[in-house]
Amino acid sequence: MQCFSGSMETRQLILTPEGAKEIEQQYRIVKRSVDARQRDLKVLLTVLVDAQGCMVPKDAPVPLYEAPVFQHVQDGGKGTVKIVGAGPAGLFAALTLLEHGYKPIIYERGKDVSSRKRDIALLNQNKGLNTESNYCFGEGGAGTFSDGKLFSRSKKRGNMQRVMELFHYFGADDNILYEAHAHIGSDKLSGIIRRMRECIVEHGGEVYFDTKWNIRNEDGKTPVILAIGHSAHDTYRELAAAGVQLEAKGCAMGVRVEHPQSLINRLMYHLKGKSDEQQRQLTALIGNAAYQLVTQVDGQGVYSFCMCPGGHIVPAGSDPDGCVVNGMSASHRNSPYANSGIVVELHPAGSALEALNYQEHLEHLAKAHGGTEAQAPAQRLKDFVEGKACKDLPSCSYLPGIVPSRLDEWLPREIGERLRQGFRDFDRKYPGFVTNDAVVVGVESRSSSPVRIVRNDAMQSVSHPWLYPCGEGAGYAGGITSSAMDGIRAANSICEAFQ
Ligand SMILES: Cc1cc2nc3c(=O)[nH]c(=O)nc-3n(C[C@H](O)[C@H](O)[C@H](O)COP(=O)(O)OP(=O)(O)OC[C@H]3O[C@@H](n4cnc5c(N)ncnc54)[C@H](O)[C@@H]3O)c2cc1C
Incomplete structure (x- = not known):
């Protein structure tokens, strides 16, 4: 409130x-x-x-919300808590610990946000992937270079308004406090993340970059908040080897589709017959249109995910042998492109590690059908749906470049066929959605974690009670807001236990 x-x-x-x-x-x-x-x-x-x-x-001099009060813990405070990962879950956990007077020590395998920007620029120029500093790893986690959408389907996982207030406190615009579909934008997020870290350090917390945590080095005497995100496959494997209980969970994988934004504006804002100038006037008032699409194919959900109006498709993998795409946008959401993940719900049978193997297999397939370095395989949308090859591709926001590829042929059937049927349904709802002016780019494989680090109601790992798995990588949250809320809950849980 x-x-x-x-x-x-x-x-x-x-x-x-x-x-x-x-x-x-x-x-x-x-x-x-x-x-x-x-x-x-x-x-x-x-x-x-x-x-x-x-x-x-x-x-008017009416406070927007109660400002947070962080305690100084240079002397160790009420106790120390280690945090693995400086994504939304880890950072919000650290801030919450400081509010309660505990000292957070953060270990982050990636670089600080400014150094990370340079690695991302090289990746976008197709000059190689730094496996420890990319769109997934580094200060701010996977959320830093994102659209910064701040909504969560979950109403259960804690105080969503508090997350908005903290983002605002560290520099986000006022509108995130009241927009139904608030977003920050990647140009603003990096400054907000840096200010959060500066506040943590100023109050006596510690932050170590380029520091990869391994469970082998722990003695189990200090609580560890495990906020590793869902891309650290090596860390999952180390946890499994140490006997931490993991299980496979439902997830979703597919492709990213990109349309001209003007086409999406026409479809979603009912602008058929209106002039370009009328469209420009409307979007100046309410912004470029977004969409949320969902359908069922063979009893499984096919849906749009992380739609980025006026955004860019980006290379979001951390494995040099794989190709993964995702979407981001700047605060003004003003590129001429509209992109969205279109994913198929999957329920992997087998173990957690088998689920990771499936995800990697899909990413490796995409790499094998892509071009050099971070170039991604792509097909015109109508050709994908109709099962035809395309000789050329429309212009696309994906900076490393796209290459024509038969995604309709090489995507596993349980994904490819359902996507095609799903797209047909979307086209029935919004005639013109399936067009060869749009392009599908592969693969969107990291929309959610295929693995859960099993925990109890006190948020402790059921096998290692000193571990507090949280955020997207733990498999109990998805997206910036719900991961941040989960981090807050993990920190609160520790504070209650150690009072
Ligand atoms: C391009 C892109 C766009 C996105 N857009 C949105 C959006 O608009 N809205 C939204 O809600 N969500 C979006 N997401 C998803 C969102 O970013 C994640 O859901 C969220 O960041 C998860 O938070 P987290 O803290 O749980 O994990 P992460 O943000 O993944 O952070 C985990 C951190 O842990 C570190 N780490 C992992 N293993 C280790 C280790 N062994 N030792 C030390 N450090 C380790 C990683 O380097 C990483 O920085 C996007 C993701 C991407 C990639």
Whole structure:
């Protein structure tokens, strides 16, 4: 909840995009969403009103929320907690420990966010993958160079509003406190992450980069929050070898599809027959359109995942023998492309390590059908659905480059065939979605973890109670917000246990 002094209430307004913009510029907004279901598009605003029923001005001296208070733990505080991984789960766990007076020590295998940017630039220029510093590994984890979407389907996993407040406290824009589908953007995230680390260090926490943690070096006397994300296959294997209980879990894999953003705007905002200028005016008010699509094929879900309006497709693997793609966007979401993962729900039979092997197999297949270094295999969308080869490819945001490939032929049947049927269904709902102006790029294999590090209700590993697996890599969260919330819960759990 936002923290308002005095007897403040809220009022709901249903407005045109132009009307909403005016109100937003002047008054304190508590919630905002766009309803694009009808041709007559509406913006739903909830505004703050005072006791007289007047809307509260934007700059009124009303605190947005209670600021966090971090304790100084240079002397060791109430105790030390190790954290593996500086992604959202690890960082929010560290901040929570500081609020409770515990000293966090973070080990991160990747580099600090500025050095990481240089490795990512080289990767995008197709100059090689640094296996320890890339889109998955390094300060801020997988979320740093992302779209920074901040919503979670889960309402259960703790205090989502607190996550937004902390992001805001460290520099995110005001709108993340009220947007229904808030996002930060990769250009802003790196500064926010750096400020979080500076705060942790300033208060006596410790952060070690280029430091790969291994369970072999632990004696089990200090609690360890395991926030490793889902890309550290080597760490999973080390945990398995040490006897930590892991299991396979449901996950989703597929491809990334990219359309011209103008086409997605036309489909989602019902702009057929409207001029380019009318489209430009509308998107200036409410931003480029996003979509969320879902269907069932053979009883399994096929759905869009991590849609990035005005974004870029990026090389998001950490294995030099594999090819993995994902999506990101900057805060303005203003590239001419709209990309989204389109994935198929999978339920791997067998052990956790077999599930990892399946994921790697798919990534290696993609690499074998791609080009050099980080170039990715791609096919025009209509050709993919109709099972035809394509001679050339449309322009694409993926910087290392795409090469024509028969994804319709080499994707495993349980993925490829379901994707094709899923795309047909999406085209029935949004005629024009399946077009050869769009391209599918392979593979989107890391939308969720195929492995769970089994834990109990106190968030301890069931085999190693001093380990607190959390975040996406533990298999109990997915996405920035839910991983951050899970990190907060792990830290709270330790603080309760060690009071
Ligand atoms: C390109 C891209 C775009 C994305 N876009 C979004 C989005 O818009 N919205 C959203 O909600 N989610 C998005 N995601 C997913 C999101 O980033 C993850 O769900 C989230 O970061 C998971 O948080 P985490 O802290 O659990 O793990 P991670 O962020 O993966 O962090 C884990 C960290 O642990 C480190 N690590 C692993 N093993 C070790 C070890 N042995 N020793 C030391 N350190 C180790 C890694 O280097 C990494 O930095 C995106 C992901 C990618 C790759």
